[in-house]
Amino acid sequence: MDINPALFDVMGWNASDVHKTIQKLESIFNQAYHEQSLEDEMLCNLKKKDIDIIFEDSVLHSVQVAFEHHVQIRLWFKGLREDVMLIINKVQDILNHLLKQELLKSAVQWCFCENGKAIPFNSEANYALEKDRSQMVAVMDDSGRKFKVNKIKMIATIESSSHEHTVTRITKEDLASSIPPLWTITDSTSVQRVLLNPSSFEFQQVSDLFKQTSADKTIISIERIQNVFLWKAFDIKRSQLKDKNGQAELNEMQLFHGTDKDACDSIDKNGFNRSLAGQNGTVYGHGVYFAKNSQYSVAYSPADQQGRHYMYLAQLLIGRYTVGNSSMRVPPAYSQSNKNDLFDSLVDSVTNPTIFVVFHDDQVYPGYLITFS
Numbered sequence: 319m320d321i322n323p324a325l326f327d328v329m330g331w332n333a334s335d336v337h338k339t340i341q342k343l344e345s346i347f348n349q350a351y352h353e354q355s356l357e358d359e360m361l362c363n364l365k366k367k368d369i370d371i372i373f374e375d376s377v378l379h380s381v382q383v384a385f386e387h388h389v390q391i392r393l394w395f396k397g398l399r400e401d402v403m404l405i406i407n408k409v410q411d412i413l414n415h416l417l418k419q420e421l422l423k424s425a426v427q428w429c430f431c432e433n434g435k436a437i438p439f440n441s442e443a444n445y446a447l448e449k450d451r452s453q454m455v456a457v458m459d460d461s462g463r464k465f466k467v468n469k470i471k472m473i474a475t476i477e478s479s480s481h482e483h484t485v486t487r488i489t490k491e492d493l494a495s496s497i498p499p500l501w502t503i504t505d506s507t508s509v510q511r512v513l514l515n516p517s518s519f520e521f522q523q524v525s526d527l528f529k530q531t532s533a534d535k536t537i538i539s540i541e542r543i544q545n546v547f548l549w550k551a552f553d554i555k556r557s558q559l560k561d562k563n564g565q566a567e568l569n570e571m572q573l574f575h576g577t578d579k580d581a582c583d584s585i586d587k588n589g590f591n592r593s594l595a596g597q598n599g600t601v602y603g604h605g606v607y608f609a610k611n612s613q614y615s616v617a618y619s620p621a622d623q624q625g626r627h628y629m630y631l632a633q634l635l636i637g638r639y640t641v642g643n644s645s646m647r648v649p650p651a652y653s654q655s656n657k658n659d660l661f662d663s664l665v666d667s668v669t670n671p672t673i674f675v676v677f678h679d680d681q682v683y684p685g686y687l688i689t690f691s
C-alpha cells in the first residue's frame with residue numbers, strides 16, 4: 319500500500335526562524351512516525367483472507383505495509399506509532415491463531431474418506447471441527463470445496479454436489495498405537511525419511527531382498543519412509559481385506575517398484591496413487607505395478623544426473639488375485655453371484671506370480687527407498 323507524501327512549504331522573514339520551524343516539524347513528525355518489522359515462522363502460513371484482513375485494516379488506519387521475501391518472510395509497517403502498534407497486534411493475533419491450529423493438528427486430525435482414501439482436513443478446518451461444539455460445522459478444503467460436517471453422524475456433505483463422505487477423528491494416541499515398532503516418530507503430522515545404518519539388521523534385510531536378483535548393483539543408501547497417515551490408511555485397508563477374505567487370503571508381501579527421482583517426494587507424501595497407473599506398463603492391467611524381483615524394477619529406475627537410481631521396497635496387501643490383461647482397468651468379479659465383490663489384484667501368473675498390479679491406493683505402503691548405482 320502506497321501513501322501519498324504530505325508536502326510542507328515553510329516561509330518566513332529570516333532563515334533562522336524558517337530553520338527552527340522545520341526542525342520543530344521534523345521533531346513532531348519523528349515522535350509520531352514509527353517503522354517496525356515483524357518476523358515470524360507462521361507468516362508463511364498466512365492465507366489470502368488473512369492477508370486481505372491485514373491490508374484492509376492497514377488502509378483504514380493509514381499504515382503502510384510491505385512484504386519482504388529473503389531467507390525469511392518479513393512484514394514492514396510504517397505510519398503513526400499508535401496505528402502501527404495496533405496493526406502489529408492484530409497481525410500477532412492472526413499468527414497466534416494459526417499457531418494454535420498447527421499445534422492442534424499434531425494432536426488431533428479430522429479426515430474424510432474420498433475414493434477409499436483418508437484425506438486430512440487442512441489446519442483451519444481441523445481446528446473448527448475440533449473446537450466448534452455445534453452438531454453441524456461448515457468448513458472448506460484447500461481447493462475451495464465447502465463441506466457441511468455432521469459430527470454426530472460423522473458424515474461430510476459437499477455443498478456443490480451433495481456427495482457424502484465418511485468422517486473420522488484420529489488422535490495422536492490412535493496413530494501411535496498402530497505404527498510399526500521400528501519407527502522413530504518425532505512429528506506425527508510430517509513425512510520423514512530415516513537413513514538406515516548399513517550395519518543394522520533392518521538395512522541387511524532390505525539389502526538381501528534387493529541383492530537376490532540385483533547383485534551387480536551397489537546400494538548407496540536405504541531410507542525408511544515414515545508417513546503416519548499413509549500407514550494408518552494401509553492398516554485400515556488390512557483390516558477390511560482380512561474381514562472380507564480371511565487371514566489366509568490377505569497375502570501381505572514386500573515388492574519392488576522402480577521410479578525416477580522426481581516422483582519420490584510425491585510417493586513419500588501421497589503414496590502410490592493412481593496418477594502412477596500405467597507408468598510401468600499396462601500388459602496386465604491399468605494399475606500400479608510391483609515386482610517380486612528387484613531386477614525387473616531396475617528397468618523402470620532411470621538414473622539422475624549423478625548416476626543414481628531409485629527403487630521402493632513397498633508393503634502390499636495383494637488379497638485375492640487373478641491373471642490380468644491390457645484391457646482391464648479394474649479387477650474382474652471374484653464371484654459370478656456377486657458382481658461387486660472384485661479380485662483385489664492382478665498378476666502375470668496365478669501359479670507363480672512375479673508381477674503384481676493394484677488399483678487401490680491404500681493397498682500399498684512405500685516402506686523403504688533404495689538409492690543405488
